[in-house]
Amino acid sequence: MKAFFLALLKSRSGLFGFLLVSVFVLAAILAPYLGLPVPTRSNLLARMVAPTWTGLFSPGAHPLGTDELGRDILSRIVHGSRITLAIAAAAVILGGIVGTLLGIVAGYYRGMVDRILMRIVDIQLALPLMLLALLVVAALGPSTRNLVIVLALTSWLRYARIIRGQVLALREREFILSAHAIGAGTWRIMLKHLLPNVMTPALVIATLELARIIIMDAALSFLGLGVQPPNPSWGRMLADGRVYISTAWWIVTFPGIAILLTVLSVNLLGDWLRDHFDPKLRTTR
Amino acid sequence: MTRYLVGKLAESLLAIWGVVTIVFFVSRVLGDPAVLLLPIGAGQQDLDALRASLGLDRPILEQYLISVLAMVRGDFGISFQHQRPAMDVVLERMPVTATLAGTALLFGTLIGAVAGAIAALKRGTISEFIVMVAALLGQATPVFWLGIMLILLFSVDLGWFPTGGSGTIAHLVLPGLTLSVFVSASIARLLRSSLLDIMREDYVRTARAKGLLPRTVFFWHIARNALIPVITMIGIIAGELLGGSVVIETVFAWPGVGRIIMQAIQAQDFPVIQAGVALVAAIFIVVNLLVDLLYGVLDPRIRRR
Numbered sequence: 001m002k003a004f005f006l007a008l009l010k011s012r013s014g015l016f017g018f019l020l021v022s023v024f025v026l027a028a029i030l031a032p033y034l035g036l037p038v039p040t041r042s043n044l045l046a047r048m049v050a051p052t053w054t055g056l057f058s059p060g061a062h063p064l065g066t067d068e069l070g071r072d073i074l075s076r077i078v079h080g081s082r083i084t085l086a087i088a089a090a091a092v093i094l095g096g097i098v099g100t101l102l103g104i105v106a107g108y109y110r111g112m113v114d115r116i117l118m119r120i121v122d123i124q125l126a127l128p129l130m131l132l133a134l135l136v137v138a139a140l141g142p143s144t145r146n147l148v149i150v151l152a153l154t155s156w157l158r159y160a161r162i163i164r165g166q167v168l169a170l171r172e173r174e175f176i177l178s179a180h181a182i183g184a185g186t187w188r189i190m191l192k193h194l195l196p197n198v199m200t201p202a203l204v205i206a207t208l209e210l211a212r213i214i215i216m217d218a219a220l221s222f223l224g225l226g227v228q229p230p231n232p233s234w235g236r237m238l239a240d241g242r243v244y245i246s247t248a249w250w251i252v253t254f255p256g257i258a259i260l261l262t263v264l265s266v267n268l269l270g271d272w273l274r275d276h277f278d279p280k281l282r283t284t285r
Numbered sequence: 286m287t288r289y290l291v292g293k294l295a296e297s298l299l300a301i302w303g304v305v306t307i308v309f310f311v312s313r314v315l316g317d318p319a320v321l322l323l324p325i326g327a328g329q330q331d332l333d334a335l336r337a338s339l340g341l342d343r344p345i346l347e348q349y350l351i352s353v354l355a356m357v358r359g360d361f362g363i364s365f366q367h368q369r370p371a372m373d374v375v376l377e378r379m380p381v382t383a384t385l386a387g388t389a390l391l392f393g394t395l396i397g398a399v400a401g402a403i404a405a406l407k408r409g410t411i412s413e414f415i416v417m418v419a420a421l422l423g424q425a426t427p428v429f430w431l432g433i434m435l436i437l438l439f440s441v442d443l444g445w446f447p448t449g450g451s452g453t454i455a456h457l458v459l460p461g462l463t464l465s466v467f468v469s470a471s472i473a474r475l476l477r478s479s480l481l482d483i484m485r486e487d488y489v490r491t492a493r494a495k496g497l498l499p500r501t502v503f504f505w506h507i508a509r510n511a512l513i514p515v516i517t518m519i520g521i522i523a524g525e526l527l528g529g530s531v532v533i534e535t536v537f538a539w540p541g542v543g544r545i546i547m548q549a550i551q552a553q554d555f556p557v558i559q560a561g562v563a564l565v566a567a568i569f570i571v572v573n574l575l576v577d578l579l580y581g582v583l584d585p586r587i588r589r590r
Binding site: 119120122123125126127128130131134135136138139211215218219222223238242245246249252253255256259260261263264267268 | 296299300301303304307308311312421422424425426427429430431433434436437441524525528530531532535536543546547550551558562565566569570
């Protein structure tokens with residue numbers, strides 16, 4: 001752990017990403033205690049107030065302005081990050097677990113199981129992810145749970161493919177052969193011997209996937225298929241604010257910057273993790 | 286080589302069949318289009334009659350077999366909304382989508398390739414830093430937000446380009462630029478790391494050592510090999526763009542394939558959804574097949590396999 005942080009300190013971009021991610025996660029967790037206005041409370045007397053930086057700490061201040069219903073944009077962005085990050089994290093964990101396990105199974109059993117799984121991956125790869133997500137959300141109906149399922153569905157195959165490749169190589173190694181020799185069962189070998197050895201690549205993929213999923217979540221919300229109002233979500237704020245683009249530029253500008261900074265910091269952290277732990281993964285992305 | 290191609294072709298057909306099957310069953314979960322199509326006040330009898338005429342009263346497996354057999358013949362049924370063959374409805378939008386995809390690919394690849402090459406060749410200089418920061422920002426920017434920002438700047442404030450629609454070159458500039466940014470950022474980063482990997486190879490040192498011109502070494506020994514992962518990436522991006530970028534087409538009111546599929550999903554127009562998705566998947570697969578062929582041209586080792 002100590003070595004990890006020492007290496008992180010040496011990389012400027014990695015450290016920058018790590019710190020920024022920490023700030024966003026902390027802000028998301030502490031959102032209700034930051035003294036921000038209620039994100040869903042509209043105030044028709046303060047509609048579309050431009051961003052003002054004077055009297056920043058007075059109660060009525062709107063540093064990023066207000067939207068068409070007079071809701072504070074900063075507060076909506078911070079509260080929106082709670083939902084966005086929770087959905088993205090849940091989707092990454094779900095997709096990661098399913099993809100990693102299927103990758104291990106495919107690589108370990110090979111043969112028929114492997115062929116069927118990889119065919120499914122190929123079929124899914126022939127469909128643009130956004131189209132797949134649209135179809136599934138339209139079929140299941142937009143809800144937070146369905147959003148997590150859809151995002152995980154677009155994600156599992158990246159783990160499955162890469163982990164499978166690693167397991168194909170690992171299964172020939174001596175420690176797996178010796179596990180066989182002492183009579184370890186299939187599940188024991190897969191979970192106790194193979195899983196720990198593919199955790200690092202899985203973590204690296206997860207970080208890079210997190211960034212992709214945050215953008216996709218915002219895109220689905222933008223199309224009206226994500227988190228439903230009145231809950232604030234970044235994509236939805238962009239879609240709603242687009243109507244007022246000629247009178248209130250700040251409504252569409254700031255949620256986008258929030259997405260950009262979050263994705264940028266997660267990407268920086270992910271790139272560093274990859275280069276640090278597993279440079280070989282670079283070209284497989 | 287022929288066996289390799291036949292195998293690839295069989296795989297492709299299997300993938301298209303799989304996609305069509307998934308879409309058939311997913312779209313049947315969407316709901317009963319007969320209810321949507323009937324005028325308000327229509328009775329149960331009208332509903333039954335309409336469902337019978339659309340074939341929706343048959344068992345689901347029978348419906349599936351009938352539509353798969355029809356699709357093999359190129360018949361995707363009549364669009365519920367437009368009352369015309371569904372494939373025609375989608376194909377009509379193809380030129381518009383292809384124009385945008387072609388523009389974005391052309392400019393995105395050019396900018397990305399030049400930027401990536403500069404970053405790799407001028408390692409450790411300010412040029413590399415600028416390219417890498419720009420590429421990182423380009424990759425982290427949600428495309429639809431970038432589109433909105435460009436509209437804000439160039440349409441609302443400056444009034445140079447229209448905010449949406451299609452038809453003239455002016456309409457093409459903003460959506461083309463938006464997608465080019467995304468394309469060039471991915472390509473620049475990948476090309477840079479791929480070039481840096483190849484430059485470390487022994488055969489590059491050998492080529493230098495035997496006194497070849499730096500230009501010859503770069504184009505003949507380094508670039509040819511470094512391009513292989515980049516071409517894969519271009520193939521994937523081309524497939525995605527030709528399938529119609531739904532969000533960008535929404536932002537710029539661009540009447541392409543992505544939008545017609547999105548509208549069909551909202552209106553539960555099954556034949557159009559199936560035709561659209563089958564077309565998009567087919568394009569994606571054909572593009573990837575072409576990429577596989579290009580590998581053979583670039584890398585003789587793959588040809589012999």
